[in-house]
Amino acid sequence: xxxxxxxxxxxxxxxxxxxxxxxxxxxxxxxxxxxxxxxxxxxxxxxxxxxxxxxxxxxxxxxxxxxxxxxxxxxxxxxxxxxxxxxxxxxxxxxxxxxxxxxxxxxxxxxxxxxxxxxxxxxxxxxxxxxxxxxxxxxxxxxxxxxxxxxxxxxxxxxxxxxxxxxxxxxxxxxxxxxxxxxxxxxxxxxxxxxxxxxxxxxxxxxxxxxxx
Numbered sequence: 001x002x003x004x005x006x007x008x009x010x011x012x013x014x015x016x017x018x019x020x021x022x023x024x025x026x027x028x029x030x031x032x033x034x035x036x037x038x039x040x041x042x043x044x045x046x047x048x049x050x051x052x053x054x055x056x057x058x059x060x061x062x063x064x065x066x067x068x069x070x071x072x073x074x075x076x077x078x079x080x081x082x083x084x085x086x087x088x089x090x091x092x093x094x095x096x097x098x099x100x101x102x103x104x105x106x107x108x109x110x111x112x113x114x115x116x117x118x119x120x121x122x123x124x125x126x127x128x129x130x131x132x133x134x135x136x137x138x139x140x141x142x143x144x145x146x147x148x149x150x151x152x153x154x155x156x157x158x159x160x161x162x163x164x165x166x167x168x169x170x171x172x173x174x175x176x177x178x179x180x181x182x183x184x185x186x187x188x189x190x191x192x193x194x195x196x197x198x199x200x201x202x203x204x205x206x207x208x209x210x211x212x213x
Contacts, residue, residue: 015048018057025054035075035161071170073161082168101132106141110163110175114145114156133157141166 015021024045029036041051055076059069062078070079080088098106105128108120120128136142141163145156159172169175 015050016046018050018053021045021049021051021054022058022061024049025051025058029069029076029078032077035072035077035165037075041076072165073171075161077165098135099132101129102135105132106136106159109136109142109157110159110172113158113172116148116154116156118154120157 016024025041028041028044038051038055041055042049045051055069062069066081066084067078068081069076101124104124105120108123109115112119112123117128117133133142139162140160142157143160145158147153147155163169164171
């Protein structure tokens with residue numbers, strides 16, 4: 001029985017070159033229907049590979065191309081370049097209009113997460129129907145967060161990676177401020193239910209997410 005020389009044994013466990021690792025990450029993400037995290041990529045690649053480094057190289061390679069490598073929450077995915085999005089539009093679009101209650105509830109969750117139903121109702125000033133929350137859960141734009149360590153241990157709500165992906169956001173910190181929303185004509189001049197004014201929103205927006213988990 002012949003024994004493999006030690007130097008050859010070591011070479012068997014060497015990680016592929018970074019260029020080959022880029023190709024692996026590219027293939028995995030191209031075939032995936034959902035954004036994948038670095039840990040998930042490393043788990044699929046040979047021992048010793050560095051998915052994070054491969055992602056960094058791959059992102060630079062795709063700069064300025066029709067398809068871009070973008071971060072979605074904690075995951076990574078290929079997406080059409082924003083300026084070419086119009087090419088993907090269909091002539092017929094099925095619209096699912098959200099009610100005002102659903103829009104307000106979604107906005108409160110996005111800007112105040114993690115938030116309980118009672119806190120949503122306190123901010124809106126009216127009760128939140130089960131149907132409104134169920135609709136947002138069905139769209140997969142919100143999910144259940146951790147329970148509060150308070151009497152009754154109420155469940156909290158947070159936005160999902162699907163919500164971030166749909167609106168082209170890397171994280172909830174990228175949500176626009178009230179001034180930006182109003183400038184874009186997406187919000188009237190009235191303040192949000194229970195929300196701060198423009199100045200407070202601009203100054204305190206980052207603080208809203210300090211306790212986010």
